[in-house]
Amino acid sequence: MALEWVVLGYAAAAEAIMLLFLTLPGLDPIRKGLISVTRSLLKPFLSVVPFCLFLLMDIYWKYDHLPSCEAESCTPSEHLRHQKSIMKSQRNALLIASALVFYWLLYSVTALVVKIDVLNKRIEKLKAQD
Numbered sequence: 001m002a003l004e005w006v007v008l009g010y011a012a013a014a015e016a017i018m019l020l021f022l023t024l025p026g027l028d029p030i031r032k033g034l035i036s037v038t039r040s041l042l043k044p045f046l047s048v049v050p051f052c053l054f055l056l057m058d059i060y061w062k063y064d065h066l067p068s069c070e071a072e073s074c075t076p077s078e079h080l081r082h083q084k085s086i087m088k089s090q091r092n093a094l095l096i097a098s099a100l101v102f103y104w105l106l107y108s109v110t111a112l113v114v115k116i117d118v119l120n121k122r123i124e125k126l127k128a129q130d
Contacts, residue, residue: 004055005092008099011048014041015102022109035117038110048103052096059089059096 018038021027027034062085069082 004051005095008048008051008055008095011045012095012099012102015045015048015099015106019102019106019109022106022113031113032117035110035113038106039114042107042110045103045106048099052100055092056096059092063089 018034018041021034022031022038066082066085069079074082
């Protein structure tokens, strides 16, 4: 089960790095290459969305079927295990949310950068005509 969280973490990290490179100023010489790489990776990264939904359902199922640990009904080690399980679920839910938000931001920023490039080319074309 840990492998799917590693894959999701790497996907979220890759999305964050691409987003950072697209928004950093001063990278104009390599921006066209970054845009083409990002646009070609947006469709494969779309598989992150159903994967995140599957993992979110898995977290919900585990949380729903988690044995309750009331004050006097469990030992201290069981109480600690229960709290660790809840913390892992919260951490994994945060990872899911960050992966989805990074995908949405990457998609939006890429679309905006492409529109800006098209508008800059149109301005250059109009200036050349004058």
